[in-house]
Amino acid sequence: MPEPQRRPLPHDFHPPVASFSVHSDDVQDGQRLKDDQVYAGGNVSPHVRWSGFPEGTRSFAVTCFDPDAPTGSGFWHWVLFDIPANVTELPLGAGSGDMAGLPEGAVHVRNDYGTRDFGGAAPPPGDGPHRYVFTVYAVDTEKLGPDADASPAYVGFNLRFHAIGRAHVIGEYENPAEG
Known part of the structure; x- marks a missing residue:
């Protein structure tokens, strides 16, 4: 079977902006995601600090996107914005479950699972x-503009014009072929 084509990252289409540092206790760049960040394994948003x-900088947004999803448009797993500028860390689970540690005023929009939270990795087997x-x-800006009913694409559109910096960490996950 041919190697799947690597699709561009969502911000490859945005103008260059300053970079900064992002770290996670749960996601290591280029490494397999922990079971907690897998839909069937825990479905818990990872710890992230920057x-x-x-x-x-007047606020932050945090997203998780799978550009390799077989949809033609990728798959949004997490879209959170209007995080106050004095918040520089989200604890494990801030975007899932009872959302302990989610900053007041932060806004989730629906991910591609249709829920307003973090949805873990679930690539098709094989x-x-x-x-x-x-x-x-x-x-x-303190408020990006969209509300909780916006689509991830509309949030991305607004980030295109309001992001002054960007940093990312990329985890990987694969479901082996069944049988």
Whole structure:
């Protein structure tokens, strides 16, 4: 079977912006996701922290996108924005379950599972490895504009014009072919 084509990352189509650091206790760049970040294994949003973002940052957004999903448009697993500028870390589970540690005022929009939270990795069996791009955006405004009924694409559109910095960590996950 041919190697699946690697699709571009969602921010490859946005203008260049400052970079900064993002780290996670749960997602290591280029490494397999932990079972907690898998839909059937726990479905828990990972810990994420960031530093070195540009001056003028007034809020943050955090997303998780699978560009390798066999949809023609990728798959949004997590879209969270209007995170206050004084928050530089989301604890494990802040975007799932009872959302303990989710900053007041932060807004979730529906992911491609149709829920307003983090939805873990669930690539089709035998589809090869998928990348899960966890991106933190530094935003130049306290309120991005969309509300909780917006689509991930509309949030991305607004981030295109308001992101002044961006950092990401990419985990991978694969479901082996059945049988």
